[in-house]
Amino acid sequence: xxxxxxxxxxxxxxxxxxxxxxxxxxxxxxxxxxxxxxxxxxxxxxxxxxxxxxxxxxxxxxxxxxxxxxxxxxxxxxxxxxxxxxxxxxxxxxxxxxxxxxxxxxxxxxxxxxxxxxxxxxxxxxxxxxxxxxxxxxxxxxxxxxxxxxxxxxxxxxxxxxxxxxxxxxxxxxxxxxxxxxxxxxxxxxxxxxxxxxxxxxxxxxxxxxxxxxxxxxxxxxxxxxxxxxxxxxxxxxxxxxxxxxxxxxxxxxxxxxxxxxxxxxxxxxxxxxxxxxxxxxxxxxxxxxxxxxxxxxxxxxxxxxxxxxxxxxxxxxxxxxxxxxxxxxxxxxxxxxxxxxxxxxxxxxxxxxxxxxxxxxxxxxxxxxxxxxxxxxxxxxxxxxxxxxxxx
Amino acid sequence: xxxxxxxxxxxxxxxxxxxxxxxxxxxxxxxxxxxxxxxxxxxxxxxxxxxxxxxxxxxxxxxxxxxxxxxxxxxxxxxxxxxxxxxxxxxxxxxxxxxxxxxxxxxxxxxxxxxxxxxxxxxxxxxxxxxxxxxxxxxxxxxxxxxxxxxxxxxxxxxxxxxxxxxxxxxxxxxxxxxxxxxxxxxxxxxxxxxxxxxxxxxxxxxxxxxxxxxxxxxxxxxxxxxxxxxxxxxxxxxxxxxxxxxxxxxxxxxxxxxxxxxxxxxx
Amino acid sequence: xxxxxxxxxxxxxxxxxxxxxxxxxxxxxxxxxxxxxxxxxxxxxxxxxxxxxxxxxxxxxxxxxxxxxxxxxxxxxxxxxxxxxxxxxxxxxxxxxxxxxxxxxxxxxxxxxxxxxxxxxxxxxxxxxxxxxxxxxxxxxxxxxxxxxxxxxxxxxxxxxxxxxxxxxxxxxxxxxxxxxxxxxxxxxxxxxxxxxxxxxxxxxxxxxxxxxxxxxxxxxxxxxxxxxxxxxxxxxxxxxxxxxxxxxxxxxxxxxxxxxxxxxxxxxxxxxxxxxxxxxxxxxxxxxxxxxxxxxxxxxxxx
Ligand SMILES: Nc1ncnc2c1ncn2[C@@H]1O[C@H](COP(=O)(O)OP(=O)(O)O)[C@@H](O)[C@H]1O
Ligand SMILES: [Mg+2]
Numbered sequence: 018x019x020x021x022x023x024x025x026x027x028x029x030x031x032x033x034x035x036x037x038x039x040x041x042x043x044x045x046x047x048x049x050x051x052x053x054x055x056x057x058x059x060x061x062x063x064x065x066x067x068x069x070x071x072x073x074x075x076x077x078x079x080x081x082x083x084x085x086x087x088x089x090x091x092x093x094x095x096x097x098x099x100x101x102x103x104x105x106x107x108x109x110x111x112x113x114x115x116x117x118x119x120x121x122x123x124x125x126x127x128x129x130x131x132x133x134x135x136x137x138x139x140x141x142x143x144x145x146x147x148x149x150x151x152x153x154x155x156x157x158x159x160x161x162x163x164x165x166x167x168x169x170x171x172x173x174x175x176x177x178x179x180x181x182x183x184x185x186x187x188x189x190x191x192x193x194x195x196x197x198x199x200x201x202x203x204x205x206x207x208x209x210x211x212x213x214x215x216x217x218x219x220x221x222x223x224x225x226x227x228x229x230x231x232x233x234x235x236x237x238x239x240x241x242x243x244x245x246x247x248x249x250x251x252x253x254x255x256x257x258x259x260x261x262x263x264x265x266x267x268x269x270x271x272x273x274x275x276x277x278x279x280x281x282x283x284x285x286x287x288x289x290x291x292x293x294x295x296x297x298x299x300x301x302x303x304x305x306x307x308x309x310x311x312x313x314x315x316x317x318x319x320x321x322x323x324x325x326x327x328x329x330x331x332x333x334x335x336x337x338x339x340x341x342x343x344x345x346x347x348x349x350x351x352x353x354x355x356x357x358x359x360x361x362x363x364x365x366x367x368x369x370x371x372x373x374x375x376x377x378x379x380x381x382x383x384x385x386x387x388x389x390x391x392x393x394x395x396x397x398x399x400x401x402x403x404x405x406x407x408x409x410x
Numbered sequence: 411x412x413x414x415x416x417x418x419x420x421x422x423x424x425x426x427x428x429x430x431x432x433x434x435x436x437x438x439x440x441x442x443x444x445x446x447x448x449x450x451x452x453x454x455x456x457x458x459x460x461x462x463x464x465x466x467x468x469x470x471x472x473x474x475x476x477x478x479x480x481x482x483x484x485x486x487x488x489x490x491x492x493x494x495x496x497x498x499x500x501x502x503x504x505x506x507x508x509x510x511x512x513x514x515x516x517x518x519x520x521x522x523x524x525x526x527x528x529x530x531x532x533x534x535x536x537x538x539x540x541x542x543x544x545x546x547x548x549x550x551x552x553x554x555x556x557x558x559x560x561x562x563x564x565x566x567x568x569x570x571x572x573x574x575x576x577x578x579x580x581x582x583x584x585x586x587x588x589x590x591x592x593x594x595x596x597x598x599x600x601x602x603x604x605x606x607x608x609x610x611x612x613x614x615x616x617x618x619x620x621x622x623x624x625x626x627x628x629x630x631x632x633x634x635x636x637x638x639x640x641x642x643x644x645x646x647x648x649x650x651x652x653x654x655x656x657x658x659x660x661x662x663x664x665x666x667x668x669x670x671x672x673x674x675x676x677x678x
Numbered sequence: 679x680x681x682x683x684x685x686x687x688x689x690x691x692x693x694x695x696x697x698x699x700x701x702x703x704x705x706x707x708x709x710x711x712x713x714x715x716x717x718x719x720x721x722x723x724x725x726x727x728x729x730x731x732x733x734x735x736x737x738x739x740x741x742x743x744x745x746x747x748x749x750x751x752x753x754x755x756x757x758x759x760x761x762x763x764x765x766x767x768x769x770x771x772x773x774x775x776x777x778x779x780x781x782x783x784x785x786x787x788x789x790x791x792x793x794x795x796x797x798x799x800x801x802x803x804x805x806x807x808x809x810x811x812x813x814x815x816x817x818x819x820x821x822x823x824x825x826x827x828x829x830x831x832x833x834x835x836x837x838x839x840x841x842x843x844x845x846x847x848x849x850x851x852x853x854x855x856x857x858x859x860x861x862x863x864x865x866x867x868x869x870x871x872x873x874x875x876x877x878x879x880x881x882x883x884x885x886x887x888x889x890x891x892x893x894x895x896x897x898x899x900x901x902x903x904x905x906x907x908x909x910x911x912x913x914x915x916x917x918x919x920x921x922x923x924x925x926x927x928x929x930x931x932x933x934x935x936x937x938x939x940x941x942x943x944x945x946x947x948x949x950x951x952x953x954x955x956x957x958x959x960x961x962x963x964x965x966x967x968x969x970x971x972x973x974x975x976x977x978x979x980x981x982x
Contacts, residue, residue, distance in 0.1 A: 080577050100580045101589075113578035117596045126592075127582035172582070427787040430780050431805060434863060437820035438812055444820075454823060494711035505704030516712060520719050522913070522969050524921020526938045527958040530945060531722035534729050534955060554718040557711055611810045617924060618938070622945070634815045638928065642819060650812040657811040658804055665800035672796075 030091030030104070030179040031056050032077065032213055037086035039072050039237075046072040048237035049086070054230070056091075056179075059206055059214045061224035064234030065260070070217040071110070073234075074182045077215065078107050090179055101130075106173035107182040110189075112165045114157035120144065120168050121153040127176040143175035144168075146205065163194045170202075174209060183216045187223065199227055221261050225249065233257050253296055255303060255387045264305040265354050266385070271299045279384060284350040288325050288382065295384035303385045309357040310381040313344060313366065313373045320376040327351065328374035332367045342366055346373060438654055445647035453644045463644040467652070470643030476633035477649055479545065480614055483629060487552035487613040492606045494553070495560025496598070502561070503568040504576075521558045528555055529622030536623065543625035551623045552616060556609040563608055567601025614653075723962075730955035741949035751956040759940050759957060766936040767964070769851070769926075770919035773858035774866075777915050778908065780859070781866035785907075789874035803871070806864050814861050818928050821857055822848055825929075849931045857925035865914040873907025874900075909976045917965055937961055 032054040039047040047069040054060045062070050075081040077088055079100030088096045095103055106127065114123050121140050128136035144150050147167035157165055166186060173181055186202075187195045206214050218224050224231045225245035232242040233256070241248060241257045252258035255266060269283030279295050281288045281304050288304045295302070314320045316329065330348030337360075344356040344367060354375060358366060367373050444453055448460035468474035502513065520528065532551050536543055575597065579589035617631040624632060634646050730751055735742040756763075784806070792799040809817060824831055825847035835841035847853055877900065885899035886892065923938030937957060944954035 078581055080581070099585075100577070101583045101585055105581070107578070107581045109574050109578055111572055111574055113572055113574040115575060115578070115593055115597075117593075126579070126584075130583035130588065176582070423783055423787055423791065426783050427802075430784045431802075433780070433860070434809060435805065436824065437817040437860075438809060440820040440824055441812060441816055444823075454826075455828075494714055497707040498711040501704040501707035505701060505707075507701040507704040507708070513708065513712065516715055516720070519966075520715070522917055522966060523723075523962055524917055524938070524965060526921045526923065526941045527723075527726070527962045528719075530941055530954055530958045531726040532718065533945070534951065535718075535722035535725045537951075538725055550718055554715065557715060561711075611807075615810055615814055617813075617815055618922070621942075631813045631815045634813060634819065635924070638815075638819055642816075646816060650816040653811040653813070654808050657808045661804045661807070662801070665797065665804070669797060 030213070031089075032180050032215070033089040033092075034073075034077075035087040035089065037073070037076060037088065038084045039069070039076060039081065040084045045237050047076070047083075050237070050239055051086075052232065052239060052242070054180075054213055054215060056213055057211050058229045059203070059216065059227060061228030061231045062215060062217045062234055063221055063224040063231055063261070064219060066219055068234045069237040070219075070234055071184055074107070074184050074215065074217055077180065078105050078182055079103050104179040105182060106176050106178040106180075108166075108169045108173050108184065108186045110184040110186070112157075112169040114165055114168055114172070116156065116158050119154050119156055120149065120160070123157060123168055124172045124175055126172065131176075140171075140175055143171040146174075146208065147171045147201075162189050163198065166190065166198065167201075170205070174205070174212070177209070178212060180213045180215060183214065185217055185219070187218070187220075195223070199223060203227055225261070231261075233260060235260070251294060251383055252305070253385065255305075255385050258305050258383075258385060262307065263355065264307055265311070266303040266305050267351055268301070269304055270301055271297070271384075274298060278379065281384065286327060289379040290382040290384050291380055294380075294382065297384065297386045301386075303387065305383045305385055306377050306381060308343070308355040309341070309359075310377050311354070311356045312376045313346075313356055313358060314376050315367065316372045316374075320374065321378070324376040324378050325382065326374055326376045327354070329372045330354065330375065332369050332371045332373060335367070335369055344373075346375060348375065438651075441647050442651040442654075445644055445651045447644050447647075449644050453642055453647065463648045467645050467648045470645040472628060472633060473630075473643060473645045473649060476628040476630045479627060480630040483545065483548050483552060484610045484613040486549045487556055488606050488609045490549070490553035491556035491560050491609045492602060495557045495605060495609075496564050496602055498557070499561045499564035499568055500594075500598075503565060517558045517561050520555055521562075525555075525616075525618035526622075529619040532619070533622045543623045544627045547623045547625070548620055548627060548629070551619050552613040555616075555619060556612055559608055559612060560605040563605035564598065564601045567598055567604070571597055726955045726958055729951055730959050732952045732955075734950065734952060741951060743951055748952065751952045752960065755953050755956045755960065759937065762935050762937045762940050763960070763964075765851075765934065766920050766938070766961075767968075769855050769858060769936060770916050770922075772855050773862065773919045774912055774916045776855070776859040777863050777866040778912065781863055781911065782870055782904075782908070785867045785870035785874055789871045790877065790879070793875075793879070806867050806871075809864065815924060815928075818857055818861065818925060821853075821860065822928055825853060848929060849934075851930065851934050853929040854926050854934045854936075857929045858919045858922060861922075861925065862915040862919055865918070866911040869910035869914065870904060870907040873904045873910075877903060905976060909973065912972070913969060917969070920965060921961060 034052040037050045125136045125140035233240045258264035267283045269281040272282045273280040279290045330346040333347045334345040341357045448458040579593040732743040733746040733748045788802045885895035926936045944950045
C-alpha cells in the first residue's frame with residue numbers, strides 16, 4: 018500500500034495522527050496526540066523548545082516509530098512504513114545537505130533513487146523555482162545559510178511529496194532573511210499546490226503569518242488548534258494566552274451570569290466577560306485581556322462608555338518601541354498589568370509614577386481556567402516576541 | 411597580537427621551531443648524504459661521492475627482498491586493519507549496543523601495551539600453537555596493533571559528520587544499503603584513507619613486534635637492525651631516502667592539488 | 679595521517695550524535711574485528727600470563743618449560759631487574775617531558791602561526807610526518823654515527839671546549855634519552871597539532887582582553903584547551919618509550935639497558951620464557967596503572 022503511494026506521489030492527501038505517543042525511556046516526548054491536517058493546507062506546529070515538535074515530525078517522516086498510535090496518510094496506515102517508502106519529504110533543521118554532492122545532485126538525489134526519468138531537468142526546474150539555477154554546480158558548503166535553506170527546500174519539493182515537513186527551517190537565518198523566506202515559502206506552497214506543508218517553529222509570529230492552521234503544542238500535547246486569528250482572539254488556555262502574544266490574567270470567581278455576560282469578582286471589582294468567550298461559567302477562573310485592548314485613562318479624564326475599569330494604579334515603567342509604547346502599571350490587589358498603546362502622535366503618554374486607570378471593552382475579555390503562569394523568563398521571552406510583531410489581528 | 415610583550419614569542423617561537431626541525435631532519439640528511447658514499451662493506455666513514463648506490467639499489471644482498479617483504483606486509487596489514495577497524499568505528503558511532511565500554515577498553519588496551527609485550531605475547535601464543543613464525547605471523551601481528559589506530563582515526567571522521575545525513579538519504583528514498591554506499595561511505599572516505607595511510611606507515615616502520623614474530627623472514631627495519639653490527643650497506647640509505655622522498659612528494663602533490671582546487675572553487 | 683594519532687582530541691570536539699539503529703547490525707560490524715582482537719591480543723596476553731608462572735625444566739633442552747604456578751618468577755624478576763625497570767620509566771618520563779617541550783611549540787607554530795599560509799603549513803606538517811618512512815632504525819643509526827667519537831660534531835664540541843676531551847656522546851644515558859625523544863617526537867607533535875588546529879583564535883583574543891598578559895592567557899586559555907592533545911601525545915610517547923629497546927641497544931651500553939632489552943634477551947638469547955613473560959606482564963601492568971592514573975588526573979576519561 019505504501020508502494021502505491023510512491024507510484025503516484027504528490028497530490029493532496031490528508032495527514033492524520035491518531036493517539037500518537039512517543040516515550041524515550043521514562044520521558045514522554047509526545048503524549049497521546051491526535052490531529053488531522055487537511056490535504057494542501059499550510060499547517061504550523063508552534064511550541065517552546067523541547068515540547069516534542071521534532072519528535073512528532075520524525076514520526077511522520079518514519080525516522081522514529083511511535084510507542085503507541087497511528088500515522089495515516091490519505092487514509093493509509095504508514096505507522097511502521099520505512100522512511101524511504103513514504104510519500105513524505107523533510108527539510109531538516111540543519112538542512113543536512115550532502116557535502117560531497119553539488120547542489121544539482123543534492124536536488125536530484127531523491128529522483129535518482131526512484132529512477133525517475135529526466136531527473137536532471139526536473140532538479141534544475143526545482144532549483145529555478147527557488148532561484149538558485151545559476152549555482153547548480155556549486156558545493157553546498159560554499160553557499161550562504163539562506164541559499165542552503167533553499168536547496169534543502171528544492172531537494173524535498175522536487176519529489177512532489179504528499180506531505181512536506183519543515184523543522185524550524187528558518188531558525189538559522191537572520192531576521193531580515195527570515196521575513197523574506199516566509200513570503201517565499203508561501204509563494205512556493207501556492208505554486209506547487211496539493212502538498213501539505215507541516216511547518217514547525219517556536220516563533221509565534223512566523224506561525225501566524227504563514228499558516229492556515231496553527232497548533233500550539235506544550236509538553237507533548239496540543240493545547241489549542243485553529244486559524245491564527247481565532248487563536249489570538251480567543252485563547253483557551255493560559256499557556257496559549259501567553260505563548261501566542263501575551264495577556265493580562267486576573268484571577269477571580271464567577272458570581273453571576275446575565276444577558277449573555279458573566280460577572281467575575283476579581284479582588285472586589287466586577288469584571289464582565291461574554292459568556293461565549295468563557296471556558297468555564299462558574300468557580301475559580303482567570304479573566305484575560307490583551308495589553309493592546311487596554312486603554313490608559315489619565316486621572317480626571319472620562320473612561321469610554323460601557324467599559325470595564327480597573328485602578329487607579331501607578332505607572333511603573335514606560336518602554337517605547339517605535340510603533341507602540343508599553344506601560345507597566347501596578348494596580349493594588351492585581352499586580353502588574355501591561356498596556357500597549359499605538360503611537361498615534363497625540364502627544365506624550367503617561368509618565369512613570371503617574372496615577373492612571375485601566376479600561377477595556379468587555380467584548381475583548383475572555384475567561385480561562387488554570388494557574389496564571391508566573392512571570393518567569395519564559396513568559397517574558399514570549400512577551401518580547403509578541404511586542405516586536407505584536408499588533409495581532 | 412601586536413602587544414609588545416608578544417614580540418618575544420613572535421620571534422622566539424619561529425627560531426625555536428627551526429631548531430626543532432633541524433633536530434628532526436638531521437639524521438635524514440645524514441642518511442641521504444651517505445646514500446652517495448662509495449663505501450665498501452661498512453658505510454661508517456665518508457669515502458667518495460658516487461651515483462652507484464642509487465643506480466643499483468638492489469646491489470647489496472637481501473636489501474630489496476626485505477623491502478619487498480615490508481611493502482607486501484604493510485599492504486596486507488593495511489587492508490585487514492582498515493576493513494576491520496572501519497567496521498568497528500561505524501558500529502561505535504552509529505549504533506547503540508551493550509558492552510560498549512568493554513569494547514572501548516578492548517580497543518584501548520593494544521595501544522596502551524608496549525610493543526615488546528605485544529610481540530612477546532604473540533610469540534608465546536604462536537609457539538604454543540606450534541606455528542612457525544614468518545610472513546603470515548607478521549601480517550597477523552601488524553593487523554592486530556593497527557586496528558585500534560584505524561578505529562580512532564575513522565571514528566574521529568564519523569564524529570564530524572552530521573548524523574542527519576543518513577536520515578536525509580532515507581527520507582529521499584534511499585534504502586539503508588543505498589544510503590550507506592551513496593552517502594555515508596563517500597563521506598567517510600577521507601577518514602578511511604587517513605587511517606589506511608597511518609596503518610601502512612605503522613606497519614612499514616615496525617621493528618619490535620616484527621622482530622619477535624618474523625622467524626627467518628626479513629623486513630626492511632629488521633634488515634637494517636641486523637646488519638647494524640656488521641655495517642649497513644649504502645643501499646639501505648638509498649631505500650630509506652627514497653621512501654622519505656616519495657612520501658614527501660605524494661603528500662606535497664596532494665597539497666598542491668588541494669590548493670589548486672580551492673583556488674578554482676574561489677574563482678567560480 | 680594528521681587526523682590520525684589524534685584520538686582523544688577529536689572526540690572532545692563534536693557533540694555525540696544520538697546513537698540509534700538496530701544492535702544486530704552493530705554486532706555484525708563489531709564481531710570480526712573484536713574476534714580478531716580476542717584471538718590475537720586477549721588470548722596471547724592470557725598465554726603470556728600463564729607462561730609467566732611456568733617453571734623451567736632444569737636439565738631439559740634449551741627453553742623447555744613445564745606448567746606450574748611459580749609466583750617466584752615475579753619476585754625474582756622484580757628483584758633482579760629492578761634497575762632496568764627504574765631506568766625504563768625514568769628514561770621514558772624524561773623523553774616524554776623533552777618531547778613535549780619540543781613538540782608543543784612546534785605544533786603551535788604549525789597550527790596557529792601558519793594558519794593563514796596553508797602551503798607552508800602543509801609543508802611543515804609533511805616534514806614532521808615523513809621521517810616515519812625512513813625507518814626509525816635507520817635514523818637511530820644515523821644519530822649513532824653523527825654522535826660517534828670520531829665524528830665531526832664531537833670534534834667541534836671538543837675544540838670549542840663544550841665537551842671535555844675524554845667525554846663521549848654515544849654509549850651514554852644521555853644518548854639513549856635523546857634517541858627516545860627523537861624517535862617519538864612526531865607522536866607527541868601530531869596530536870597536539872590536531873588539537874591546536876581547531877583552536878578558535880578568538881578565544882585567545884578574549885583571553886588577552888581578560889588577562890592582558892600573553893603568558894597568563896596561554897596558561898589560562900590555550901593550555902587547558904589543548905589538554906586532550908597533550909594527554910594523547912604524552913601517552914603515545916611514554917608507552918612506546920618505556921617498552922623500547924632499540925635506542926638503548928643502538929645508542930647505549932649494558933649499563934643503560936632498559937626492561938625491553940631484558941625481555942628481548944630473555945626471549946632470544948637466554949631462552950628463558952617464564953622470566954620474559956613475567957617481566958612483560960609486570961611492564962604492562964605498571965604502564966596500565968600509570969596510564970589510568972594519568973588519564974583520570976588530567977580529566978580526559980573518554981580517551982577512546
Ligand atoms: N532520541 C531521544 N532520546 C531521548 N530523549 C529524546 C530524544 N529525542 C527527543 N527527546 C526528548 O523529547 C523531548 C522533545 O524533544 P523534541 O521533539 O526534539 O522537541 P522540540 O523539537 O519541540 O524542541 C525533549 O525533552 C527531548 O529531550
Ligand atoms: Mg526541534
